[in-house]
Amino acid sequence: MFVKSLGIMALVGAATLLAPLSQAASLSAQEQAELKQLKDVTLNSDLSYRLIESLTTEVGNRMMGTPGDEKAVRWAQDKMKELGFDKVWTEEITDELWIRGEAEAKIVSPYPQKMVVLALGGSVGTPEKGITAPVAHFATLDDLKAAKPGSLDGKIAFVSYRMERHIDGKGYGPAVGTRVIGASIAAEKGALALIMRSVGTDNNRTAHTGLMRYKDGVKQIPAAALSNPDADLLVNQLKRGKPVNFHLKMSSSRETELVTSANVIGEITGSEKPEEMVVIGAHLDSWDxxxxxxxxxxxxxxxxxxxxxxxxxxxxxxRTIRVILFAAEETGLLGAKDYVKRHKNDMKQHMIGAEWDFGSGRIYQMNPGVGASALNGVRELAGYLAPLGVSLAPDNDARAQSDMGLLSDAGMPSINFSPDGMAYFDYHHTENDTLDKVNAEDLKQTTAVYTMFSYFAAQSGIDFRK
Structure with missing residues (x-):
């Protein structure tokens, strides 16, 4: 609970400890003391963890179109009301239903082995009896692109590229291309299906799913990810120089039935400039x-x-603090696209925003994307965050993460906080993305950073566009 009876001398003393010395502060002594109070409270609170425990226990996975997604929308509204938000509402979206179904795979010859596999999100299924065909191996997506048309007729294309581990997750980009566009490229070469090494950095026998897309006018073929150990096993069989025959059976499908989800939005209404918003967000959905x-x-x-x-x-x-829990991020940023369309006429009132959708450890850097004059304010904020181990990046070109990136594209100034992501892609889009992977102590630091940022941006009055 907050201590609301601090004496004025205590307020000024706390503010002196916080205030950056290199420039005039945007916050008054009392506001700086409130900022410190927020920092102390969040660093000693387990509220964030308890909310995650509630979500994972009472709702669980929540892909659009599933019962879990419906539960999540209700859960989010109820939690916002319980937590004292002034306004809570939803904005609905619709999309076609994708059904994962079942997936199984095995090496048929020369050395029969069962494989652990997951359908990629949006993939079509195989024929009822599955597909059995020789494997054509490619080390990278570029190698697959270089294959001659027709060279994969009657074969299953396999891309074995291994994602690299980095604190900032930069290994994801080079690896994810196969997942997104690989199936259509393989189909253009004549392949019957695409299998790939999971986009992940772990050595667990769990596969990683994720969204894929088909190219218009190209035959749609099944696409699936193998666990990393199974991708290794398949590579080892291929190294022996004998033809490797693979069996893949998937019952996934995209239905014409439309399903509904919703962005859940809540506000702490500003006392002086309620029309101006500081926006913080995350996505409510997850893979199934x-x-x-x-x-x-x-x-x-x-x-x-x-x-x-x-x-x-x-x-x-x-200023108003607006929290957006976006719908259907995993299936194509659908909630974010709808939000930008709905709110295009008030985007100028979105003064600055930040989203969390990467990492599992402490925040170590703040990357701004604001107007040149506003950088002085960002430097002030950096001074308040520095004791938490957060440095200020030298560049000023940040685009917010995931959903909020579309708001950045629409003109909203943004902050991108960089957390430790070394272990994140061990669990990303897998059965292993569970509560025990949440580090409760690191979570206190990240919550403190987002709380301090939100308060500073709302209270300082800085025009982050200038």
Whole structure:
């Protein structure tokens, strides 16, 4: 709970400890003391963790079109109301239903082995009896692109590229291309199906799913990811120089039936400029594997907690804090696309925003994307965050993460916080994305950072566009 009876000398003393010395502060002494109070409370609170525990236990996985997604929308509204949000509402979206179905795979010859496999999101299924065909191996997506048309007739294309582990997750980009466009490229070469090494950095026998897309006018073929150990096993069989025959059977399908989900939006209403918004967000949905604890339960717990604790201050902040829990991020940023379309006429009132949708450890860097004059304010914020181990990046070109990136594209100034992501892709889009992977102590630091950012942006009055 907040201590609301601090004496004025205590307020000034706390502010002196916080204030950057290199420039005039945007926050008053009392506001700096409130910022410190928010920092202390969030660093000692387990609210974020309890919210994630509630979401993963009472809802679980929540892909659009599933019962879990419907539960999640109700859960989010109820939690916002319980946490004291002034306004809570939903904005519905619709899309076609994709059904994962079942998937099984095995090496038929020369050395029969069972494989662990997951259909990629949006993939079509195989014929009822499956596909059995020789494997054509490619080390990279570029190698697959270089294959001659017709060279894969009657074969299953296999791309074995291994994702690299990095603290900032930069290995994801080079690896994810196969998942997104590989099936259509393989189909253009004549392949019957695509299998690929999972986009992940683990050595667990669990496969990683994720969204794929088909190219218009190209035959749609089944696409699936193998666990990393099974991809290794397949490579080892191929090294022996004998033809390797593979069997893949999937019952996934995309239906014409439309399903509904919703962005869940809540606000702590500003006391002086309620029309101006500081926007923090995460995505509410998850894949239908695991319980979505990291992706994106972490973000959900953090942004709900940040708004709650700011709302517990004696007075509402000057600007509105808007929390957006986006629908259907995993299936194509559908909630974000709808939000930008709905709110195009008030985008100028979105003063700055940040989303969490990557990482599982402490935040170590803040990357701004603001107007040149506003950089002085960002430097001030950096001074407040520095004791938490957060440095200021030298560049000023940040685009917000995931859904919020579309708001950045629409003109919203943004902050991108960089957390430790070394272990994130061990669990990303797998059955292993579960509550036990959440580090409760690291979560306190990340929640404190998002809370302090939100309060500073709402209270300082800085025009982050200038």
């Amino acid at each position: 594997v695991g319980t979505g604890a990291l992706d994106d339960g972490l973000g959900i717990g953090m942004v709900l907690s940040a708004a709650h604790y700011i709302g517990k201050l004696p007075k509402r902040p000057k």
